[in-house]
Amino acid sequence: MAKQKSKMAKAKLSDEAREAKERVEAHPMAVPFLWLGRKSVQDNFIFLPLIGLIITIVLGLVFPPEHEAPWDFFASWAVIGFCAYSAVVFSAEPLFKLLARDENYYGEGSDNG
Amino acid sequence: MTYSAEMALALTLLIPLIAAPLILICRSQTNIREAVTLIAAILLLVNVANLVVTVAGGARPTLLLGTFAGEFDVSLTLEPLGAIFMAIASSLWLLNSLFAIGYMRGNNEKNQTRFYVFVAIAISAAMGIAAAGNLITLFIFYEALTLSTFPLVTHKGDAKAKRGGTIYALILMGTSLALFLPAIVGTHVIAGTTEFRVGGVFPEGTSLLATSVLLFLFAFGIGKAALMPVHPWLPNAMVAPTPVSALLHAVAVVKAGVFSILKIVIFTFGPAVTAATPMSTILSWVAAISIVVASLIALRQDNLKARLAYSTVSQLSYVTLGAMLAAPAALVGAGLQIVMHAWGKITLFMCAGAIYTVAHRTNISSFNGLGRSMPWVFGAFLVGSLSIIGIPPMGGSWPKYFLMVGAIDSGKAILLAALIMSSILNVIYLTPIAIRGFLKPPDNPEKDTEIRAIAKAHPWVIIPPVITAMGALILFFFAGPISDFLIPVLPLDSF
Amino acid sequence: MADLLLHLNPGFYFIFAGILCALLPVNIVRKSLLVLTPVFAAFMIFQIYGAQEVISGVISVGPQELITLRIDRLSMVWGYIFCLAGVLNGIYGFHERCRITDSSALIYMGAAVCGVFVGDLLSLFIFWELAAISSVMLVWMGGEGAYKAGIRYLAIHVLSGVLLLAGAVIYGQSNGGDYTFGNIGIDAPGGKLMLIAMGIKCGFPLLHNWIQDAYPKASITGTVILSAFTTKLALYALARGYAGTDILIYIGALMTVFPVFFAVIENDLRRVLSYSLNNQLGFMVCGIGIGTPLAMNGVAGHVVADVVFKGLLFMSMGAVMLRTGTAKASELGGLFRSMPYTTVFCLIGAGSIAAFPLLSAFVTKSMIISAALYSAENSHAIKDWIVLAMLLFASAGVMEHSGIKVPYFTFFAHDSGRRVEEAPWNMLVAMGLASLLCIFFAFPWGGYQFLYSLLPYDVKYHPYTGDHVVFQLQLLFAAMLAFAFLKRIGAYPHERRAEILDFDWTYRKLGLGIVHWMSEMWTRLSVNISRVSMRLIKGTGQKFYHIFSPAGTMSQSTPSGFAAVLTAGMLVVTLIFIYIGAS
């Protein structure tokens, strides 16, 4: 206990200790997957789509599109996906500034907490 | 004496009229007094049901009550439209009597005997209006209705009641004498008769100016139809005890007004003449504006009865609108509206009375959480509201459909806008009343628990509105039979 | 008897069951009804419909005939999927003890089923409105916070209903009283009104706000039920009446795009899902606009898929809300530890909506997009290519809000520290079934073929072509990469609690403000008018009083001399009259 307390004082839980604690609390079925919560896993998650993307781009050469759009080029769908997604995300900030108001803006109370 | 259709027709007037002195005689025995009312109401209902069947079979029972001033027949002729009005008035009299017993006793109202007596007389007058065979008879019973309801409106006897009653009497008597009566005379002069005939009485070649002026006089002279701007009597009449408002200002009086207009359009002018008159276009606009403006005013009322009163003003104009459109579908719609609105609105008024009796609240803003203590009343109110708004499967939806068809048929599609706007406004001013009762937390929870207990002690203010609410719902499925019943009074060529 | 049942619209079973539920105090019987009625109704659809269009159940109301039963290939799809949704929702709500929810849910489902199986516009209107009032009960079951939203919901739906009625009446009367619901087209009399009516109900841009307003405020089960029927009924009506109407292509394309931007900043995940719903509806509206057999098949198929996966997503959010009490992204995170099954189901749902291969939208949405592509190829018109681009953009956008945002912020992301129970068994069963269906509908060996066999047109379309799978994956992987990348560099915005303004601001704030202002002005005006008129009346009264009262000019006790003069004057006047008359 004392050890745990001192660690808490450091304000940073190591993944192992955290998982040990979580193991007690978590749903039994979730126990084998607690590693998903690790920071390293989350940080390295990026490689999963990257690899997938590379594979599909390569496969794209094998299976050329049957119907081409005027803008189609090599890996164009990947570019579209990436750009579209980024555009949406980058639009969030200005939109938020423009449209966000206090939660009780309409004076009807916030819905469900 | 055998029980013939004519006899039944006479009985519709006589039963309530005989009940009135009996009630007076039994004034010291309150239970017997109420029993007299109820028995009379049941007898009347049975009698009217019998008449309705007779009329449905194609018979038109006629009865000459007498001739006065040399040439004016006071005669009764029952046709389908009148039979329908009779049916709703008699059936709702029964339900309202039950409600009135609960209300009058629950609130310890004074002069209860007077109340029952005059209600009975008013019903008799309403029956007379329903069965009037000519304009003169109609006018006489119309005035009799005004006079007999006057003591009911001023029932409370305080300054406010007197003021309301004065306005009530002045507007209704004033418009009827100043406009309605001259219109009758004018009709008599031009057509040579005041009788009601299918297809109208005006000879061919009657000038448009004459029919326009007469239509104008009728539309505003029949103040009970509450077409703006002769509507203020209706909100002012809300000083009456709620059973009075319920029966008279949702059914008998106001429906007598619009019924008269409808009857005059169908039987005095004839739909064709009405439609040909430029005044009918103007009046249909007036009605459309009344519909919308009264709804807007209703929106601003916090007092429940005041809101309902303006809602009634708005809804009555549907009938006037239908009459002025004068297309067969519009006339059927107007007839249906009389029925459907009666059942819907009486529900709302009874609920208002129940809320007042149980919780002593009149302002909508104070209804928070009340629905949890009185779920049946607020449930009935919601159903009644939906019917007034005109959402299927409530009875109130059919008139709107028929009126729309009528507006299209008479080439006034633009008037659909008024109907659409009205529906939305109705949602906005009616639904929050019931929903507030269910969803908003009560301002004073302990009080509401108390109210729940009180509500148990007053079953008779709660059961009738529930019944009428169910009626408003069930009537949805009877629009077909009712319109079939009405069709014989219409010129059939365009139907 | 059995023969009679074949002429009965299967939706009526729901309605009967709903009425029964309203009267039944026994919870378990109600729940059984809730689950069994859809099964029975689906069975009856199967019995009634056998490859031929069935028209029956004609009732006449006055001069009008109502066709209460018409099943053909188009409506059949909707009928089945509504029954399916009914079963899922019934299971999902099994734990709840609420008579009003049960009965109004059944009536609502019944209204929707009836709505798709009726053959004329008036009956459609009746069930259109019945769906509105029964569903508003579900909204109101959300409690006090839903009070005003429910009223707005009802008002908007009533507006939609009366517009539909008005349009139908104009249309029917111009057709000589024929109200049969077939292809209407925008140019028919009343066509525009009905289009607007349907547009309101299926969330056309600027008419869409009721979805995001009411759905997140409804009760947990309520939202799930709501998401399946109202908008789909409207889609059916559009598909029936306006297939191939060009303007729908652009409306649909716009509808796919704009919710994406709102979804990304919205914090309430149920509202995110509502925007997502809107965005999916956009695909279908666009498909209806294209109107080719392929597109219509895509629409029908996507409706089926959408009901299931959108229901699944709402269910998972509902489960989370049931356990945590909130659906705000800012309050959630890391829930996979406590709710692993829900997490999996949610991910399946997310994958389905994002159209991962082997998951349902992949086989349905692609039909719509392909149809858009083919029509662009055929026409070579720039606007058609723009539409296609918008659809593609929206597909990537879907990945953002539904595919990643919803599961990520709920189940992963920063651990909120909430340790809750897994969802109740009935919810898990419902979600599990839905997940299975998501997989089944896209199952390459028999699954999608079954789905396709239900669709209204016989079209050979193969979703699992190499290029389709590859390029779809390319798109999705790229989007995921972008997410991970932006997250890594910290460019991905945090979830913040806020009320996001949408078009409903115009009526909830601006409109209300104007109304208040006008009401205030009215008050002042009426005060002034009454003051002026009082003064006028008083003034006139006074003037009259001065003339006519006992003290007034006319009644002053005139000296007899004056009276004599008056008489003389009168004589003069009379003589003048006589003189004029005589000469």
Place this chain on the structure above:
Amino acid sequence: MSLISFFPDWMLTHGAAFLVVVPLIAGAIAAILPKRQIAAALTVAVSFICMLTSLLLVLQIIDGQTINYALGGWDAPHGIAYVVDGLNAPILFLISAIGFLVSVYGMPTIIAEVEPKKRAPFYAAFLICLAGLLGMVVTGDAFNVFVFLEVSSISTYSLVAMGASRDRRALTAAYNYLIMGSIGATFFVIGLGFLYMETGTLNMADMAVILREMEGGSRVSEIAFGFIIVGLGLKLAMFPLHTWLPGAYAHSPSMVTVFLASTATKAALYLLLRFVFTIFDVSFNYVFDVEIYLLAGLGMVGMILGSLQAIFQTDIRRVLAYSSVAQVGYMLLGVGLGTAAGLTAGYLHLMNHAVIKGALFMALGAFWYRYGITRVTDFNGLSKSMPWTMGAFTLGGLSLIGVPFTAGFTSKFRLVEAAFLKGWWWAVAIIVVSSVLAIIYIGRLLLAAYFQSPPEVNGHVVAKNEAPLLMLIPMWFLVLLSIAIGINADIMVDLAEGAASVLLPISAGATP
């Protein structure tokens, strides 16, 4: 008519003269009678006999015949002829019947209102007034009309003045009335003089024949017509010449007010009809002109202004007095319409109004009798303290407004119809407006009576104190009569149509 067989033969032959002579002689006797009771009994008896006699006359003429009675056996044109026809017989009956009712009604009120020593002369004056009124209606001699006019007028002045013990203002009112009445009579007699100059006869029938032969005559007869119109207009309180009326009605004893309101103006109106339609003729341009424009026009002005003035009065008798001015307007409008329908309506209204106003003034007399009420504000709570009287007043008021089933409705309805038929829409509008004003001035009284509480005197609410039966019975008789007319006006309409057919012989009975 089998009823006729109940009457003795001499009455059949001498009825017309009997009608005038009996009250005249009785008046002289009453003046010297020592006791009031005997005078009262005599009055009641005489007026009853007059009523029966006039009833007989009505029964005789009802099938259209005319009774010519040469007074003293001297035939016209040299002697004085009494002529009873469809036009004047109903009025004779009206006057005598009201006279009878009033004399019954008056028994209690006289004690309260007239000084003991003036009571016997009061009855004498009343009987003479009755004789004068009957005389001026029954006579067929134009100068005789003037004589009886003066007889009735002079006795009326004294009757009005006898209200002095009740209200000192009666003296000024009587004086005013005297002056105005004399001017009227003078105008009338000047007119007669001119007419005599033109035609050389005083017998009405002869005058009529001669004037028709002369096709209206020269300027002289025109001027005669003018004088007669103004003179009679003053007597019948035609609008701007009505100034004597409110005072006279307001301050005279109750019984006199009732009698005056019901009969005096009616008799004068009868004369107007007689002169305009039978002596002169509407086919003369100038008569037509005056009828259409002046009579109808002033009638309508009177309807509105009289009603307006009634609204603002504080004294209840003045309210009804001004209402009478307005009601005279209705009758003049009927006359002015000049059609058979219009005349029927006007004539009907004449009779109905006599009944209605009689009842109303009787009720007012009863209010005064019990509570000394003269002001509108005193009406508060009267429905509780005098329910029967107030009930009669209410019904009478409704009848005055013209609510269906009352006499007022019958005649107003016909008037409106006649105006429609003539195409005078605006006249209809004026009738309507005037009726609405009537609602206001009557409604104001009714509202106070039914809605206000009775006043408190010394902390006690005033006790219920109903009028004596002798007042109630005549009052209710008139009220019920008005209702009866409202329900079945056949007899009245027949009489009115008979009168109209006398006035317009060409279109006789041709009511559309």
